[in-house]
Amino acid sequence: MTTINFPELEQLERIIEQLGGRAHTEVIERIAFKGQEFPIHCITLGSDRPDVPVLAFFGGVHGLEKIGSEIILSFLETISHLLDWDQEFLARLEKSRLVFIPMVNPVGVYMGTRCNGNGVDLMRNAPIEGEGVTRIFSGHRISSHLPWYRGDPLNMEKEALAVCRIVDQQLFNAPLSIALDLHSGFGLRDRLWFPYASHKTPFAFLAEIYALKTQLDRCYQHHIYKIEPTFQAYMINGDLWDYLLDAFIQRDHNERLFIPLTLEMGSWLWLRKSPLHLFSRHGYFHPLLPHRQQRIFRRHFTLFDFLHRSLLYPEKWAPLTPEQKKTNYQKALAHWYE
Numbered sequence: 001m002t003t004i005n006f007p008e009l010e011q012l013e014r015i016i017e018q019l020g021g022r023a024h025t026e027v028i029e030r031i032a033f034k035g036q037e038f039p040i041h042c043i044t045l046g047s048d049r050p051d052v053p054v055l056a057f058f059g060g061v062h063g064l065e066k067i068g069s070e071i072i073l074s075f076l077e078t079i080s081h082l083l084d085w086d087q088e089f090l091a092r093l094e095k096s097r098l099v100f101i102p103m104v105n106p107v108g109v110y111m112g113t114r115c116n117g118n119g120v121d122l123m124r125n126a127p128i129e130g131e132g133v134t135r136i137f138s139g140h141r142i143s144s145h146l147p148w149y150r151g152d153p154l155n156m157e158k159e160a161l162a163v164c165r166i167v168d169q170q171l172f173n174a175p176l177s178i179a180l181d182l183h184s185g186f187g188l189r190d191r192l193w194f195p196y197a198s199h200k201t202p203f204a205f206l207a208e209i210y211a212l213k214t215q216l217d218r219c220y221q222h223h224i225y226k227i228e229p230t231f232q233a234y235m236i237n238g239d240l241w242d243y244l245l246d247a248f249i250q251r252d253h254n255e256r257l258f259i260p261l262t263l264e265m266g267s268w269l270w271l272r273k274s275p276l277h278l279f280s281r282h283g284y285f286h287p288l289l290p291h292r293q294q295r296i297f298r299r300h301f302t303l304f305d306f307l308h309r310s311l312l313y314p315e316k317w318a319p320l321t322p323e324q325k326k327t328n329y330q331k332a333l334a335h336w337y338e
């Protein structure tokens with residue numbers, strides 16, 4: 001079996017080389033597809049102590065939405081140069097850890113498909129059933145030839161299991177962690193989603209996410225994100241982050257906090273600006289003009305930085321005192337659930 005090569009993977013491997021000994025890099029899974037091997041890379045930066053906060057980035061779960069992978073690669077490129085001189089950033093890394101899986105679904109990125117090489121939608125593949133969910137895009141088991149195919153949730157795909165392993169090893173044991181999964185394709189706005197996607201129950205760290213939202217709203221009054229539980233946009237079966245969150249909560253998590261977020265970039269914006277987009281393969285999900293692409297690369301760096309600093313200095317949002325927790329929870333219910 002030969003190892004595949006394509007532009008996004010080449011870029012990723014070049015960045016890994018640039019990072020050299022300053023990062024820990026590992027091939028966490030190898031996916032065989034049509035006689036070739038597709039590596040899934042994981043890059044870790046900063047402290048390896050178990051008691052530091054962790055921010056993790058995931059891209060390319062849906063291969064067609066490769067803009068997510070490209071943003072992470074662009075961010076890693078920036079970081080590889082910051083490491084040369086930015087003492088403040090280096091000091092942050094001594095007290096925290098950054099984890100990156102820029103291309104969760106390398107076959108999908110290579111092929112320009114939403115699903116993996118087995119025709120499975122990795123964000124419908126977990127053993128989680130949506131409540132009252134019947135639409136085909138919510139995930140189905142009819143045929144792998146249709147999009148949103150769930151595969152076998154009791155025998156999850158290698159790519160999904162690789163994500164679960166890394167989250168388990170790197171995030172579940174941290175006192176405070178955030179996972180940010182980058183997607184594109186829904187609506188006109190950039191959305192920041194928190195659980196659940198499979199039902200409308202308020203999630204365990206609702207008070208904290210509300211406090212974090214308040215912090216973002218106050219500090220960056222003109223930020224671009226609509227923050228909401230995923231189910232407000234749509235409800236699905238098999239959401240990987242619902243599954244991981246429940247797995248975390250079912251453990252004795254001892255005041256630890258794990259918050260999975262999805263950044264869903266509103267790609268209809270790109271479409272509106274150039275309708276011809278529709279006729280290209282990546283059209284819906286990817287900005288095709290280079291200047292637009294570059295703008296999107298930069299657009300989210302402030303958010304990444306905000307999340308990193310919020311994890312390092314969580315006093316205002318996590319953990320909260322019982323009184324703050326109660327107040328925030330009530331406000332969050334009124335804001336999102338009524």
Ligand SMILES: [Zn+2]
Nearest residue numbers: 062065183184
């Ligand atoms: Zn997606």
